Amino acid sequence: MTTTITSGLDDAHPSPAVAAELSSADAAAQHVGGNCLRDGSVGRVGLEIEAHCFDLADPMRRPDWDHLTATIAGLPPLPGASRVTVEPGGAVELSGPPLPGPLAAINAMATDHVVLRAAFAHAGLGLALLGADPLRPPQRVNPGARYRAMEAFFEASDTGVAGAAMMTSTASVQVNLDAGPRDGWADRVRLAHALGPTMIAIAANSPLLSGRFSGWQSARQRVWGQLDSARCGPVLGESGDDPASDWARYALRAPVMLVNHPGADAEPVTEWVPFADWADGRVSLGGRRPTEADLDYHLTTLFPPVRPRQWLEIRYLDSVPDAVWPAVAFTITTLLDDPAAAAIAAEATEPVATAWDRAAQIGLGDRHLRSAAQRCVRTAADRAPAELEESMRQLVRSVEMGRCPADDFSDRVVDYGIASAVTQLARGAM
Secondary structure: OOOOEEEOOOOOOOOHHHOOEOOOHHHHHHHHHHHOEOOOOOOEEEEEEEEEEEEOOOOOOOOOHHHHHHHHHOOOOOOOOOEEEEOOOOOEEEEOOOEEOHHHHHHHHHHHHHHHHHHHHHOOEEEEOOOEOOOOOOOOOOOOHHHHHHHHHHHHOOOHHHHHHHHHHEOEEEEEEOOOOHHHHHHHHHHHHHHHHHHHHHHOOEOEEOOEEOOOOEHHHHHHHOOOHHHHOOOOOOOOOOHHHHHHHHHHHOEOOEEEEOOEEEEEOOOOOEHHHHHOOOOOEOOEOOEHHHHHHHHOOOOOOEEEEEEEEEEEEEOOOOOOHHHHHHHHHHHHHOHHHHHHHHHHHHHHOOOHHHHHHHHHHOHHHHHHHHHHHHHHHOOOOHHHHHHHHHHHHHHHOOOOHHHHHHHHHHHHOHHHHHHHHHOOOO
């Protein structure tokens, strides 16, 4: 089998020529709001895990595009049917299909990750599950036109440094869950946001960035927070009673990043143009009005911590080690999908529901976040299947001690130095 190699960062490239032209911002809002969540039951889980890729002989060197793509092309069949993508900085992502329940999704992802790690090791490459690259400066190796245009947009919007770090130096665990029944959307989306700071504190795993300690437990979250909030801030409106309208409002206020042209590379937009202005005809981009495909593409350039894409994308977790990512994925899935656990989580996280920066900076060092985290992981542990007992035990123990994966990695760096610590992880050290 030859594995398809695609780009990361929401690889979606609809052609503007195949969709109807939008008549107004109101028409655009109806298109966004009417398609953002799918009414139905809960239960399916999709996982995506990103890992920084290192040359095991020279961890300062980023493996080049040809080496990466040749290694991926030579992969054996992945038993869990994950898709392999390459992020702009060469991080490698496994995207699993939606499966019934967290255990099936975790088992499939774990199996595929073992196959991926073995194939990369054979090619002299290692995969490190960290929220941010602790060693190398930002550098793009993926030649995709989308990423060249993104770089130009970030530079023009005075967020070039943060944009480069976001694209090439951060990695996450993403959990995708069904939107659930329509009459429960508001509570479900509110809880997905309220859990954010607590889960960031639990999963923080990026204390270093570009060769130095950042002063943040989650430098990844810090980097995302430095980008414009119109594109990367939370979607939730003041009341959160209508998540579809909140998402439509967010999408239309967000500035257009790129314009696609049939048969040509994406064109960066170097001025601040809310999509609503383009849709209403106040501004012309690419010499034309936008189409529905332009709007759908625009949505792939928005990166809020919780994003509706018919399902819910939970995007705020650092990439964490093999020993605990199954427990982290199970915890957040259980706290959202199990009604009794969701009620406990809503109460536990209410005092810290908006503490995004505090969670990223000091993590479980904050007593309020630690208290919420302890209650949340205990609730999940009480419902965990036997197959996840060890991973859940490790997560519960760490949270009870007020430690997150960033603390463990920091200790490793102090003991061995950054390059040795990274190489150990890239070789699969626990």
